Amino acid sequence: MERVVVVTGANSGIGLALCERLLCEDGQLRLCLACRNMQRAEAARSALLTSHPDARVDLLHLDVGSVQSVLAAAQEIKARYRRVDFLYLNAGIMPNPHVDIRAFFKGLFSRNVINMFSTAEGLLTQQDRLNADGLQEVFATNLFGHFILIRELEPLLCQADLTSHVVWTSSSNARRSAFSIQDIQHRNGVEPYSSSKYASDLLSLALNRHKNSQGLVSSVICPGLVMTNLTYGILPSFFWTLIMPIMYLIRIFTNTFTLTPHNGAEALHWLFLQKPESLDARAKYHSQTSGLGRNYTQPRQMDVDSETCEALFSKLLDLEKVVRRKLSEKQAENDAHQKYLSEVE
Ligand SMILES: NC(=O)C1=CN([C@@H]2O[C@H](COP(=O)(O)OP(=O)(O)OC[C@H]3O[C@@H](n4cnc5c(N)ncnc54)[C@H](OP(=O)(O)O)[C@@H]3O)[C@@H](O)[C@H]2O)C=CC1
């Protein structure tokens, strides 16, 4: 039976590297690249087909930052496929990043230096904004859009006699202290990225608690520090070129500097090969690369508790109701307007 794999944010970076690795693993896959930019998606598909001419690679328009787009994409997936074996929730943004240079130099001469380089703790802030649905953009893209996608795909993901595996691309930057259950969208802080990634860790645990019995298994990975569009956006590109030799030097001390998208996709690829029942719901699976360039996956316990994960799950269900109601009100207004226009014509 051919397996169906859907990857969000598959047109570049870690998502695209994962697709390449999956096709090397299983040439019979039905691979669906779910992307918001169809031109880049086409380019990604052509690149994949160049190295795997017989592969079955489909494209799907999906902007995870727009609830309407998620609903339309989910409809399309349900129309196209009878099953989804793997759903990789990989699309993510870090808009308007700012590096605190003073904190960086302070951290450089502290005992915390390795942790600072692996997690960016205390170094990175972002400026977020509201999207067209009235949600904080980082929360909407990195978490909520993916949550709605899972909810819409439940008929495919929760089938008797078939285990479906949902995999979140989280981060070492996910931190409990950046997240507040009173402010799940992170309206009042300056670390929306860190907050959204911590929320994905919590949500994965909640999904396992609620959906394992229905055949849905959820896992979380961290790709390490990978040089992609997202990272290049943090500092000017000439700066990265300058510090690249230093980055390879740091790799000797921390295996979390995976650097290439291929290496960063290690844990995503590793999960594809595992039996879902052998996985730990409280573990985050880290892509690691040794100083000599050997890739491996290391599980580490996440800093999550059942109470907070249940509270987040219930808040997301409430927000889903609000957003769906608003969308149907907007739809009704549009329909009434169209009716009025056709009557006056
Ligand atoms: N690079 C790193 O060091 C780390 C990355 N990560 C995570 O890895 C994931 C992949 O990022 P990475 O490969 O690094 O960066 P890239 O910027 O290369 O990839 C991000 C992908 O997400 C897509 N995307 C962004 N917003 C949306 C949206 N609204 N709808 C659909 N697709 C969208 C992008 O598409 P488009 O081309 O249209 O922008 C792109 O394909 C992210 O979740 C990121 O947070 C985690 C830890 C470290």
Ligand SMILES: CC(C)CCC[C@@H](C)[C@H]1CC[C@H]2C3=C(CC[C@]12C)[C@@]1(C)CCC(=O)C[C@@H]1CC3
């Ligand atoms: C100011 C300079 C001399 C050096 C700055 C280095 C930093 C830009 C990097 C140190 C740790 C890095 C890091 C990330 C981005 C770049 C650093 C802050 C990530 C936040 C990228 C996205 C993630 O999800 C996790 C990464 C952790 C480490």
